[in-house]
Amino acid sequence: MTMPDSQRPLTILIAADTYPPHVNGAAQFGYRLAKGMTGRGHNVHVLACRQDKGKSYTEFREEGTVHRLRSHSVPTHEYFRITFPWEIRKEISLLFDKVKPDVVHIQSHYMIGEHVLYEAVKRGIRVVATNHFMPENLNPFLPFPQWFKDIVGRISWKDMGKVMGQADVVTTPTPLAAKAMHQHAFLRKVLPLSNGIDSAAYEVKDGEVIEPHHFPTVLFAGRLAEEKHVNVLIDAVAKTPVELGVRLEIVGGGEVRAALEAQVARLGLQDRVKFLGLASDAELRLAYIRADLFCMPGTAELQSLVTLEAMSASTPVLLADAMALPHLVRDGENGYLFTPNDSNDLAAKITRVLQLPPEELKQMGKASRCMVEPHSIEGTLQTFEDLYRGASYEDKAV
Missing domain, CATH: 3.40.50.2000 (Glycogen Phosphorylase B;)
Structure with a gap:
């Protein structure tokens, strides 16, 4: 036949x-x-x-x-x-x-x-x-x-x-x-x-126990390149209220890592900003799940797979209002857009999200997860x- x-x-x-x-x-x-x-x-x-x-x-x-x-x-x-x-x-x-x-x-x-x-x-x-x-x-x-x-x-x-x-x-x-x-x-x-995106791959499995961070944590994942503007995110973390205790995890490698590390040292943020380097798929999945908030400050994103992955892990997002990123945010539902290259605006929105009651933050994460279904x-x-x-x-x- x-x-x-x-x-x-x-x-x-x-x-x-x-x-x-x-x-x-x-x-x-x-x-x-x-x-x-x-x-x-x-x-x-x-x-x-x-x-x-x-x-x-x-x-x-x-x-x-x-x-x-x-x-x-x-x-x-x-x-x-x-x-x-x-x-x-x-x-x-x-x-x-x-x-x-x-x-x-x-x-x-x-x-x-x-x-x-x-x-x-x-x-x-x-x-x-x-x-x-x-x-x-x-x-x-x-x-x-x-x-x-x-x-x-x-x-x-x-x-x-x-x-x-x-x-x-x-x-x-x-x-x-x-x-x-x-x-x-x-x-x-x-x-x-x-x-x-295989969104199910980023969900917490039945019986899986993942310890949360001790401090509210923002995550960035991606290539450390000029157009990602990770320096703006570092500046924004420095501008959040000290009593909030915001931490930042940076996953990825790239040509501007040395400059970013120097910026962290200059701002005295060594105990609040952690460079995790290149991560395996399993390590990145855990980083998404454990993060309280994902941020993509890049201004040249055609879609941003890492943002979709973070959303699949039920993580709220803060994204630069540039290129294709606005398609991944419903302001106030699953996160917020911020003015590109504006660390003051980003700091204010990091603070706003991380000061939310736990149940409201969880609802934002659920909204992110729902939004990735068409992808x-x-x-x-x-x-x-x-x-x-x-x-x-x-x-x-x-």
């Missing part, structure tokens, strides 16, 4: 310019996408950079077969790697010959994503393209004056339109990002599709599988 095309396992090639062990939302999405599609019975291959010097190689991991391309470090970023077209084009072509993908899913229009798309188009293979960030996200890593960065940004938007315009379907995590791609990359059809990872995976099998933008647009 022949299996219907709608049920036949697919061979999927995911092209990711950033992928674990990278620590960022796009890298985590690529990993979860691969793992989810493998779990659905598909044959998944991931093409990404290797993290050190050396020739390209292949590794077999739980989420699929990961092909690591030779790459080169950049002086302005602690872990990001770049690939050179003349080194990867032939390897990409040979990989297509070997893998014979039914569909290609690129995660950006840069480097690997770009050349995988060109190869797929040349061979008549279906392409889904997802954009996870704005060209402006590169600004902190470009050692140039702002006028030159603006030129780079315009060129990058133009390239995004040129590359992703050749895909069969283009997606991005939020309606705000889709609007930006319409306006700046001139992409006519962009499908807003959440990165998805189900299963719904996201099903939609992408439908797109891989030929569904169009019109089929999935709401």
